[in-house]
Amino acid sequence: MTRTVYLNGEYLPETEAHVSIFDRGFVMGDGVYEVTSVLQGKLLDFDGHCLRLNRSLGELGMKNPLSREAWLEIHRKLVELNGIDEGMVYLQVTRGNPGDRDFAYPPEGTPQTVVLFTQAKPGLADNPQARQGIRVISIPDLRWARRDIKTVQLLYPSMAKMEAKHRGVDDAWFTEDGFVTEGTSNNTYIVKGGKIITRPLSQDILHGITRASLLRYAAEAQMQIEERPFTIAEAQAADEAFFTSASAFVMPVIEVDGVTLGSGRPGPVATRLRELYLEESLKSAI
Incomplete structure (x- = not known):
């Protein structure tokens, strides 16, 4: 049609x-x-x-x-x-x-x-990847410095996604000055000791709409949140990791640069956050 x-x-x-x-x-x-x-x-x-x-x-x-x-x-x-x-x-x-x-x-x-x-996108909410988790690699962040503006300049993120595909994984996380900035088309998080850790807003990352809603829902659910940069080494040592975007909602990450996180399956925090986001966002959908 x-x-x-x-x-x-x-x-x-x-x-x-x-x-x-x-x-x-x-x-x-x-x-x-x-x-x-x-x-x-x-x-x-x-x-x-x-x-x-x-x-x-x-x-x-x-x-x-x-x-x-x-x-x-x-x-x-x-x-x-x-x-x-x-x-x-x-x-x-x-x-x-x-x-x-x-x-x-x-x-x-x-x-x-x-x-x-x-x-x-039939099955958008019931994405099998959310039950299995995805694997990511890290690559240098070579984009321009105004990533907070959602421009149509998406060549480098496209190149990064293709590099991830070439290396047999699902996506890539960008790094700059030793820290993760964000994913190719998403905001990134790790979980350690039950605490959700994510980079604070600045010109270095896109001000994710799903990010804002999710952090609000998480705070209302009395979850611990720490906004600070984190390294790839911290991600590899984390209990869980995940990313958020408008189309993926909350997506668990089970491997970073070849290192398996936790049990190698989506963890309880990311799983609950995905459920929470879908429940709450549908309540206010128009």
Whole structure:
């Protein structure tokens, strides 16, 4: 079935949606994006994604082209039109098409490009990997220094994911100055003595929406949380490890750079946190 997508105010079959070759998202990577998960036909953490979108746009000197209500209407309409029960809605905003390639920003008033599409992911909540756990490797973090902005510049994370695949594991964690920054598309955590340890927010990592919700739920459940950087050696010596993202929710990690963690199976803290996130986020889904 051909998907219906949204492009600059129109709902179109995906085969009829076209963006100019001069769009700055294409020639300059000059754009930001968000991904909102859908469970039971409802949007998870929608307001968090809207707030981060606004922040990312502001950090790049772009205006938010739509109101919160307009974004919500488009998301819901695409979910309905494409019959999404479990999956994701991807949105992207670029600085638009200035009519040619130039490093300088386009003139004030140049229309931005707004794109949204859905991805059906049956079994998103009941992911077998969450029951088995995944294996990661570490690689140097060579990305730019503004990782807190959710830009479309995803080449290095893609390269890292392919390196992990080449080496026969599931994903990669980035390291800088001896410490883990984050995963290729996720925030990272270890568990030691029942305490959840994760890097604090800064320009070094993406301000994860799932991260924020999970830490709030964990605090409400009286779990111990320590926000500080940790090393790969600490991860290898941890009782458990996991990562969070909008599409993976909470994903247990059972091996780091060839070293098995704990029993080699998802631990009780990560397992409970995944259950907790799904329970609580569905309560507030819209």
